[in-house]
Amino acid sequence: MNTSTKPVAFIVGASRGLGLAMVAEYASRGWQVIATVRGEASTPLHDLAKHAHELIEIEQLEITDPKQITALRQRLSERHIDLLFVNAGVATRDTEVSALDVSDAEFIQVMTTNVLAPLRVLEAFESLVPNTGTLGVMSSGLGSVADNEHGGWSIYRSSKAALNQLMRSFAAARAGDPRAMLLICPGWVRTDMGGSGADLSIDESIPCVVDTITNATGIPGLRYLDYRGHTVHW
Numbered sequence: 001m002n003t004s005t006k007p008v009a010f011i012v013g014a015s016r017g018l019g020l021a022m023v024a025e026y027a028s029r030g031w032q033v034i035a036t037v038r039g040e041a042s043t044p045l046h047d048l049a050k051h052a053h054e055l056i057e058i059e060q061l062e063i064t065d066p067k068q069i070t071a072l073r074q075r076l077s078e079r080h081i082d083l084l085f086v087n088a089g090v091a092t093r094d095t096e097v098s099a100l101d102v103s104d105a106e107f108i109q110v111m112t113t114n115v116l117a118p119l120r121v122l123e124a125f126e127s128l129v130p131n132t133g134t135l136g137v138m139s140s141g142l143g144s145v146a147d148n149e150h151g152g153w154s155i156y157r158s159s160k161a162a163l164n165q166l167m168r169s170f171a172a173a174r175a176g177d178p179r180a181m182l183l184i185c186p187g188w189v190r191t192d193m194g195g196s197g198a199d200l201s202i203d204e205s206i207p208c209v210v211d212t213i214t215n216a217t218g219i220p221g222l223r224y225l226d227y228r229g230h231t232v233h234w
């Protein structure tokens with residue numbers, strides 16, 4: 001068991017992309033980071049951890065497998081977590097696929113990964129987060145119903161809107177909870193998911209995301225914020 005007094009971040013879905021960058025950012029700020037990958041294969045997170053002087057601990061979690069959630073919860077039962085953040089997410093292979101053409105299997109995979117599994121992780125691990133802590137999920141500006149003027153990415157977009165709704169119910173069921181709860185929009189970022197034509201580099205997004213989470217810490221209730229800390233319309 002880790003007994004250091006450093007603040008602890010638990011970042012779920014950190015093999016690559018934005019989750020990996022969040023781990024690097026928190027470790028560079030002196031946090032202890034518990035970060036998850038799925039499967040046994042080595043990932044860029046493993047390369048990062050080699051040079052992180054034990055600040056990064058790697059655990060395995062496929063978030064759509066409830067048995068793995070339960071097993072990891074048991075492994076971490078003696079830990080406290082200052083920031084619990086679910087980053088993992090997927091888009092449809094064809095981001096512009098229509099409701100008529102998307103397969104039931106792909107729709108269910110996107111919804112299970114982006115909506116059901118993140119909330120299962122929050123519910124499973126929230127008791128490790130003290131009153132001063134923060135519970136967050138990576139949402140998307142595409143999850144805003146109010147801002148949906150142009151469509152596109154419709155299945156993915158609907159999953160993030162559903163995630164936001166489920167997170168609102170999670171927060172409503174915990175009225176008076178002193179912990180900060182966050183839905184974060186990282187901007188459109190050049191990752192495997194965002195693609196090479198996206199607006200922002202990872203370095204332009206993630207340090208700002210971490211600043212936004214830091215600034216929100218200690219403020220009770222749920223907020224839907226972009227990477228610069230601006231409120232996003234529901």
Ligand SMILES: NC(=O)c1ccc[n+]([C@@H]2O[C@H](COP(=O)([O-])OP(=O)(O)OC[C@H]3O[C@@H](n4cnc5c(N)ncnc54)[C@H](OP(=O)(O)O)[C@@H]3O)[C@@H](O)[C@H]2O)c1
Pocket residue numbers: 012013014015016017018019037038061062063064087088089090113138139140141185186187188189190191192193194195198
């Ligand atoms: N990039 C953007 O422009 C953008 C904009 C708004 C929101 N977001 C959101 O930001 C988050 C990260 O996106 P990204 O751009 O970094 O995407 P990415 O490069 O495709 O990385 C996705 C991450 O999620 C993990 N993951 C996916 N399904 C998982 C599962 N079932 N169990 C555990 N881990 C799983 C992946 O692990 P593997 O390596 O094992 O696949 C990977 O670490 C997502 O929630 C995404 O929706 C991204």
